[in-house]
Amino acid sequence: MKKKDIRILLVDDEPDILEILSYNLSAEGYNIFTASNGADGVAKAKKKQPHLIILDVMMPEMDGIEACEIIRNTKGLENTIITFLTARGEDYSQVAGFDAGADDYITKPIKPKVLVSKIKGLLRRLKEDDAGTEDIVKVGNIIINREEYKIINDGVELVLPRKEFELLSLLTSKPNKVFKREVILDRVWGNEVVVGGRTIDVHIRKLREKIGEDHFKTIKGVGYKFVL
Amino acid sequence: MKKKDIRILLVDDEPDILEILSYNLSAEGYNIFTASNGADGVAKAKKKQPHLIILDVMMPEMDGIEACEIIRNTKGLENTIITFLTARGEDYSQVAGFDAGADDYITKPIKPKVLVSKIKGLLRRLKEDDAGTEDIVKVGNIIINREEYKIINDGVELVLPRKEFELLSLLTSKPNKVFKREVILDRVWGNEVVVGGRTIDVHIRKLREKIGEDHFKTIKGVGYKFVL
């Protein structure tokens, strides 16, 4: 994911703070949205589906803690990274913040360098885990080894480019199941990227070339499935 | 590694603080040692080889910053996790602390929940590589001697700079396994440090120059792996 595709939502009632945060993070290339109170923050979060939210603790209308709890319980935002902004004195808020489900906190006054470094660190963690994907999977004559990023087909080792690997990985995750084109796009390409409809076909063709024609069956008008 | 095998060293001149920290961390099952000033802290660190050290910044005799620097330059303690204890007001010490090689900091007054949560987070890194912490490791023709910070390649002794050593050490900890760039950053550079994206490549190149081109395989879009 490119930086400009990473969305960060800033929620603070002080325009000055929004300005500082916004300036520094925009300069890093992130895609910034802002809200000036908790309620607005929650609304924008639902709408923009940000990857990370920076929430001020002290705000009129709805404070950061409450907003955080709501966001954490909103479908689709359970795993959004949330960090609080707290003034130095407000020690209690750290505890409350973690209780509410925060991942980190940033103390005011804001030091641009520290800020950027924290944000980068938090976002990096996003990419680190492949949660849910088994490291080594065997289907028929094919062994898919995600740890070493290679596959073994009939005892022959081959290295696939990333997209092909992910595509194969998806299809083989449930042999005989038909994966709709839109599902494939979502899982392999991610809902961020938009590519033309024919791209999948080309990748399927490459897999057919490398793994064997017969394993990939086309279901016209629907999608593809992997067969043993 | 089990919790009771994890050693934590607490260094603070105030008995009350030692008490609080000690109580809370013991309750979590960690193995606790204490020291009441910097000099004593350094000595105990050498002797006990703790996994993590919590250092108060303000102490008589030798302050935390100084102690941290010494510990960082002590053989065998280069990678010990160090976090500072700072009073709220002392903002400057955070900066100085990171400069001295700290991994994190904890602010007073201490909130048990925050404390425990941070400690767990810091120690998470440790647990992952309980296999790779051996002092002398042999992979193929390469012998990695962590104790003396040198390696022997085909019988030829080489002294590698720190980052290169750590990178090699990480990659060889599991030959053939692909380490994603994000993971490499986390494990070699640490959570708080942020470097540009091309830094890893440069270090890989140095290793290729010194150890041999063929040992380091690039997996485009993913990361690198070490092959024998």
Next chain:
DNA sequence: GACAAATTTAACATTTTATGAAATGAGTAA
């Protein structure tokens, strides 16, 4: 057979990595 959908190939675009060189930082000895 008509028509939409899928395949195929090759050209094209983009992304990612490699590399050389230069800037910055840290440590050390004079």
Next chain:
DNA sequence: TTACTCATTTCATAAAATGTTAAATTTGTC
């Protein structure tokens, strides 16, 4: 301190690999 060296990081550019698109062709379904 100052000068010097080595480590580390950044930058610019080149090169490679991967990914996408377009267009002609084929396939399958009604």
